[in-house]
């Protein structure tokens with residue numbers, strides 16, 4: 371006996387019903403599998419070929435392999451483009467390992483494009499990165515991935531698509547919206563900077579002194595020095611340091627690590643100094659470090675860290691990491707209670 375019953379007639383009828391049901395179900399599945407652009411995305415994707423490439427990339431991204439063993443947060447991403455008369459679809463996925471370190475989805479997919487088709491293809495053919503997500507929340511790339519996308523793609527025209535699994539809508543935005551050039555940091559008179567004049571002078575000198583140090587065996591024009599003042603009244607400074615493995619130690623990251631080593635978690639201001647007369651460049655990875663630290667201030671009810679750029683000629687630009695890294699994420703977003711507990715049990719000065 372089986373679940374279809376004893377009688378052959380009834381069995382056939384039931385089987386026939388199941389075939390019809392299966393057909394209907396697959397038809398239904400086919401319909402539900404179709405991606406569609408959200409209304410506000412249509413103006414960014416005007417040609418049908420690009421739209422189809424985005425949808426094909428999302429289908430591939432859905433199946434991309436990942437290994438996020440710490441966060442269990444999958445970043446599945448793909449791109450598609452025509453190369454030698456054929457559509458090419460390339461995927462990427464995030465991997466985490468216990469330090470904690472990780473390879474992110476964006477860098478993964480772009481590296482795969484370069485490995486398969488060369489760096490010129492990454493720069494000239496990649497028009498978008500498409501993320502497959504259960505829910506598209508509007509978060510952008512981390513600072514490091516922004517640096518990498520700027521370095522390897524035609525980023526001013528790059529699009530970012532997010533395909534939502536639940537309803538198959540696709541939201542598209544411009545990668546350029548994640549970028550804020552240092553030249554767009556507002557220029558301010560030194561009197562408008564919320565630090566005593568002598569304190570500001572001291573920080574500028576300290577950052578300049580830091581810039582004379584560091585390691586610049588591979589660094590070209592991006593060498594900067596950074597100095598910071600904490601709410602506890604302590605100062606920290608650091609310069610960039612390169613190495614043969616190209617595991618660059620960033621200046622803001624460096625001084626933050628010193629402050630955090632002293633359990634001094636709340637910084638008031640960070641001053642960056644470039645070459646005399648030049649506005650310094652602040653890498654997006656370093657902005658990510660600053661953004662994370664500023665979210666500590668926010669969790670403790672303090673104002674955000676003030677980020678000050680000095681060109682060494684008495685001119686200043688002033689902003690916050692929140693403005694310099696739009697749509698960023700930090701621990702405060704994922705585990706706010708854990709962060710509050712951590713700060714409450716570790717900080718030496720609140």
Ligand SMILES: [Zn+2]
Nearest residue numbers: 474511512515
């Ligand atoms: Zn990233």
